[in-house]
């Protein structure tokens with residue numbers, strides 16, 4: 253995604269990058285996705301980083317992750333956690349642009365994408381409710397959102413000799429604190445001590461969250477794979493995807509919509525509580541068609557037309573990554589305030605899906 257700071261392939265970044273390449277050079281889009289899939293584990297898990305290159309500019313590198321401890325790890329060097337599953341809808345967007353010329357490629361990658369979703373629904377849906385968990389803040393993508401502050405407070409991570417490189421590339425004021433990094437690395441050390449076994453992680457990880465962003469993107473990717481699977485005539489896979497989708501739809505709103513905040517929020521499975529905070533993730537369910545039209549209207553009116561996210565354009569743009577009226581809002585520290593264009597692309601499409609055309613244009 254970025255020279256120096258991010259010198260490898262990051263799972264969801266690669267999805268968005270493939271979308272960009274889809275407009276410029278579709279062969280590069282295919283290469284981006286194929287290369288990422290080389291990092292897939294034998295159980296379908298798709299890691300958040302594929303170390304496709306040698307580079308010394310990033311911490312934690314492959315030696316820290318040490319994923320060879322897992323019986324499922326591939327030959328390729330990778331991290332041991334995943335990231336929001338965007339490839340299902342990315343490939344669908346590429347299909348919409350390139351049509352049948354892309355069918356061979358879709359047939360080639362479909363099994364890997366299906367296996368990833370199967371992994372998530374099989375190993376990460378603890379209560380069989382179609383809502384998969386994430387076990388690390390880096391799995392969320394929203395690395396340092398203030399939502400996690402409550403989790404870190406409950407964790408007594410040891411101190412580590414951190415070999416941070418990120419702050420050599422960008423201003424430390426834009427990055428997480430050292431204490432936050434100690435929690436991030438502590439989680440990695442725990443997963444390593446459990447040889448990356450899902451059952452142990454599910455039973456013991458102090459970070460165990462049902463994330464509205466991750467789950468909404470999984471559902472939007474299910475939608476893409478259902479459509480493409482039908483084109484490929486893969487009846488059994490389509491039927492399974494439809495079952496997962498139905499289960500997710502049944503529980504998503506009930507569990508993750510906060511009437512208090514009039515927005516979707518995160519659920520902390522380890523402590524059985526909602527994490528009541530509004531962030532850009534809160535609105536991504538629009539992208540997957542999850543809220544009813546009336547709930548969508550409630551969210552949009554409450555937050556964008558007259559509420560917390562609706563400040564004058566020169567103050568904050570739609571959509572800040574975190575609630576601009578919160579004490580935790582920080583306009584400089586990436587997921588604590590600043591806009592991420594990719595997230596807003598999701599929001600743009602979500603608003604259009606529900607007929608909020610003018611607002612979508614504003615975001616665009």
Ligand code: DGY
Pocket residue numbers: 300311390395418
């Ligand atoms: C980082 O190192 O900041 C990455 O976002 C982790 O995935």
